[in-house]
Amino acid sequence: MIGGVKRSFSLEIYNPSLGTILTATFLALSIIFLYFVKNIYLFTILSSLAIYTTLLTVLSFKYRNSDMVDVMASLIERAKVIESPDLWLSQAKWYTLLGFPLVAIVSIFIYVFTGNPYYGLASAALSPLTIFYPWVKTYEIRNNISSQMSKELPILALMMWSMSQLGIGVIKMIEQLKREKDTLPESSREFEKIYRDFVVFSMQPDDAVMREAIDHPSTIFERILSGSVSISKIGGSLSSYLDRMTVEVMDFLRDKWERFGKVASSMSELSLLFLLMLPMLAIWFAIVQNNPIYGADSIAFFMYPLLGIGLILYLVFQSPPEDVKIKGNLFWGLFLGGGTFAGIFLLENFLRFSVQLWMLFLFPVMVFTAVYGYPIYRRMKWKNEADEKMPIFLRSVAEHIRSTGDNLYTALTKLRGNKAFGREINRMIDSYLSEAVTVGQVYPDSDSWLAKTVFRSLIDMDRQGVLRYDVLRRLSEIGDAYYDALQKKKESLYAFLGSTVLAPALLAGIIVLTVYVMVTISSLVQVPDLQSTIQTASAQGFSVSLGGLTGILTFFQAFTHIGNVLEQMLPTLEFMIAETGVIFGILYAKAYDSTAKSTFRVFQVSIVALASILAMELSLFYILHINPFQLGNLLTLLS
Incomplete structure (x- = not known):
């Protein structure tokens, strides 16, 4: 048990001499098994362990004159947590030891899948999770504190300013604010530590505040605390100082939102470009390879979801933290959404109604997002x-x-x-x-x-x-x-909102335009006198490359069955438009409402996707003269 290991754990792994010996041993054995024994598996394992122990040796050499307990204590102080240095050191030792078998196993897996033993050296990249675990943990804790404080700073600054108007001093503010665990969960924890220091450990109040403020993950929080103490000590106006800091927090919030809006707009333009290119690639691949199913399905069921998840995660990590506690009606959303899916499924299997894939996907999603998200949308x-x-x-x-x-x-x-x-x-x-x-x-x-x-x-x-x-x-x-x-x-998100809401319509337009170009190309094959033109030109003494013309004819021949190919691709293309509506609806909710729980935004963009699908079917019917059976089925379903 890692948590139960005390300082009595005597194995000293942070020893430069031991690390050097292990590195040299693993390196020598890897050379022996590569050139003499010819065992690639053992070479992969030993060479990876040599890299791993090299990193451990470098770390041990850096702290060779330091007590590792003191090193852990300094990390804990930077992390602003109340934990035992002995516990951190024990965890670090155990994770480092567990890294040896983990690196060996991962290196073998990499070799088996790649066929190159040198790629197995990449398994040493696991060292941040093992050797450098305490440092990674410190960074993660500080990052979480900074993120949480960014959410609480406007509330905290306004509350402290209001208290200063009542004549309340810094220490009294801390005593009151440490109770605000619901409104200020992270700030109250910081104030709890300050209050503990000057009440339990009998520190001077100013020293207790400065101890917590110095090197805090949130620089603005550090300035609020340290500045308040300094102003109070010299007899200055605490109210005026907190007034300025409150405005500064609002300016910080404005700048952060503006930067996020620019990032989101740039991301939406690039993502829209990629999403618009994928259906064009699917159509081209299907026509040239004469396989309308494989390429389109790969894009619709693999590349689209993967790209959508990547875009959503990127926006989540880039967006300013904001804690939205509003909840929707999850039960009725799932119940009615599931009921819609079941109803469409029954129509297809028992009433022999021809239902397209996008209907099974888009209609239940629209029902769920509307029922669950509308209460959130209204309260937002x-x-x-x-x-x-x-x-x-x-x-x-x-x-x-x-x-x-x-x-x-x-x-x-x-x-x-x-x-x-x-x-x-x-x-x-x-x-x-x-x-x-x-x-x-x-x-x-x-x-x-x-x-x-x-x-x-x-x-x-x-x-x-x-x-x-x-x-x-x-x-x-x-x-x-x-x-x-x-x-x-709002102003910084205008471009993002425009591209987001119109994404399904733009995708449908690109598909129709691509099909129109393909049909135009296919019509060039129908030149009636092309062969006679070749014969006439040859009779008149002109040099005609039949091989080149044959190649051109072969190229154009690929487009002769474009109508049949696109008719088979149509369900998948419609599904892509539905996917686009859902993906960009989630991005819309996260960017504009600061929470993906605002699913009514997904419903709004899905309406655009539905209209785009119907418009695309009518356009393709005009271009290809394909019977728009999807449209007829949809009208029957709605009636």
Whole structure:
């Protein structure tokens, strides 16, 4: 058991001398088995182990004068976690030892599949998971902390600024914020460690804060903490500093969203280019090779899904982290989507209805994404509306309080029902007014972190008697900064949204255009006097290369049966369009709504895919005079 191994684990593998001996031994044995024994399998294993032990030796030599427990302790400190250095060292030793048989096995597999023993050396690439496991673990933890903090920074900055308006100091802020485990899961954990240091370990509060802030994965979080401590120590205005940092966080968010929009737009253009090329390659391959099934199926069922998964993963890793907790109706989505699939399947097998593959795929997907995703889409729409209307709401409250001197409850009573605030803000006003009388202090909940945090700040400042016009005006300016960030995100995604929504239609158009070109080429074969022209030219003394003309005729002959070939390919081409609608619908949801759970976007793009399939069938009927049986079946099904 790795976790149960204590420091008593005495095997010292971080020994430069031992590593050098092992490397030399494996290297010598690999030469012997290659040139004298002629055993390629053992040569592959031993040479791979020689590379593996070389990496271990280099690491051991680097830390030859250091206690590895201290090395692990420094990694733990960088990772900002509370764990035992002895445990990390024990895990590192065990993973390093497990790497020896793992490298040997993987090297054999590589050799068997490639036939080249030298390719087996690539198995040493497993060393980051074994020898360098503690360093990789540190990097992963720091990256996760940075990603999570990026989500929480706007909320944290706004909450700390609001607390500073109440006259709360840094240490008191930390004490309160460490309880916000639902709203600030990562930040509360950081504050919990600070609070532990100066309460349990009796550190000076400033030292405890600086210990956690220094070398933090999130540089902005580090600046907020260290700057707050420094400003408080010299007697400066903590409120003014946090005000500037809150605006800086909003600017950081705006820049990050703008960069993401540019990356997403570039990715969508390149991906659209590749996705449009694949059907053209399938058509060309089918005509030239006279095999309409093999090439098209390979692209539709292998290359398209693989490329789609790659695009989605790339967008997931590039997108700014945003925690969307809204959920859809999974049960009814699966039930109705599965029922749609079963109904179409029964139509085909029992009623002898000719159902195409794209129907079995696209219709259930459309039903599921609509039923599951519409509640999410609706709440996301209300959330975005609340974010956009928040500056208007704050300015209205500020002007009302300045002109009348009312408290928050009275001001909201007079402002309730204002259509300029939007549905979500009015719902929160009604919730606050109704529950403030019966329950007392209450914070209205919302899917919008901005609306939720602003209402909480307003209620706390009103209770402390510091809800002033200048504070509300500054709060509305912070809301404006967040609104600007949202607008930058939308503007940077315009090109992405256009190419995403139109992708199925563009694909259908490319297919129709390709077919039209192929049909035009095939018509050139029907030159009636071509052979007589050759004979006449020869009789008149012109030199005619019959071999060259025969080659041209052979080339054109491949296109003579284009109608039959494309008729057999039509179901697969339609399936490609349906796949394109689903793939780009997921990309649309992830980019625009920051979550792939917003599947109603998939439904919207799938409608475009459905219309594109029908338009393509009608166009091909006009070009090839193929009986559009798919269209007839679809109309029968819908009726």
